Amino acid sequence: MTTQPITTEDQRETAKFDQLAHQWWDPQGPMWPLHRLNALRAPFVTQKIQQHFNAVSLKGLRILDIGCGAGLLAEQMAKQGAKVTGIDVAAKNIGIAHEHAQAQGLVIDYRCGAVEALADIDDFDVVLNMEVIEHVNNLPLFMARTCDLTAAGGLMFLATINRTWFSWLTTIVGAEYILGWLPRGTHSWQRYVTPEEALLSLQQGGLSVQSQTGVGMNPLRQQLFLTGNMRANYMMVASKT
Template structure:
């Protein structure tokens, strides 16, 4: 894939090297497995309440077109497909997409995986756009977010999950997680690329969106349990709806 202005070549190299570990819940990607167990209910509940009240209990996302940006090897993509969504998933790391396609076949899931940068996606807007644990890894963030917003249909939902930028997030997400506990490889995150909730809200507003749901995400350092709460000082998630007209 030809690299774009939003893609960092060092990030792609790192994730291509880790691609084979994505589906091992005890391997280097275990934090994403724990996060996925928390973010999937958040996404499902928000869609049910804001977009699809009265949806089918077993397949509440049936009939919805969903785009998963920076999908990795498909952890969240598969969760969304199992809930009934028609999923298109993109990632600029070729090995990630290879693993994702292989795992989807084994799982009997029909997911449209593409090795591409976000600006390469030229499609009709999606009902739901997932932008989860991605924005802290991209270049030209305002351009990236503007494109993500444009790919969200009028009246549709755009989810963003990322890390706040403050002293506490540096201590916990970088010093603690990467250097003390060794939960993540050193260099996984750069503090300067973390994004405050206010910055996220401003970029979403620039894309004609309003935040309709938000929450904080925390990890217990002893049990490694991930919980959803109100504290957004470190990890947080928001859902924004694109205005209808």
């Protein structure tokens, strides 16, 4: 009898995002909320990295973007001089990411696979764990591996959605079914992760949370902003000693 290897990949999630691959870079298409989010999170990430490393740029820093999709955040980091590796389980996403980066004259090491496929010798100054943990299988394994990939003295950015009634009403009922801002089935409320659960996973992996913030949206202007309210989307910044 052969046993199946343990993986953090959910093949249904992979297939879902593969279908969206060719629309990823369309700011008016079904991924437009991610474009708005990227406009908020990219400068947030940059500022926190510069503060942590006491640096004026990201030049030379090794950054891993987990669940990179078609490269929205990875490209923002590469444009600032970082050595970026992007990994995603959706092969079509990686194909689009390669093509788009080449068209922009950017060198990004894109890999198709789950996070556990990265070699044990790999570690990174910065790990971007953004909007992905609510889409994986075996969350404890996924978090343990991402913590391992964070170098001593490095940072991890974690962004996800809190598991509350408010998040169910806003991110699923509202965003997917009433307003149609996201394709139906994009999220599963049961997979959402509370800040307490995220904090525990980070601590078990040897990381300490340095800051956290909620992410809110003005539905009339379709604008995102940082807030102290973490009832739905939130971000954490954690360091490894």
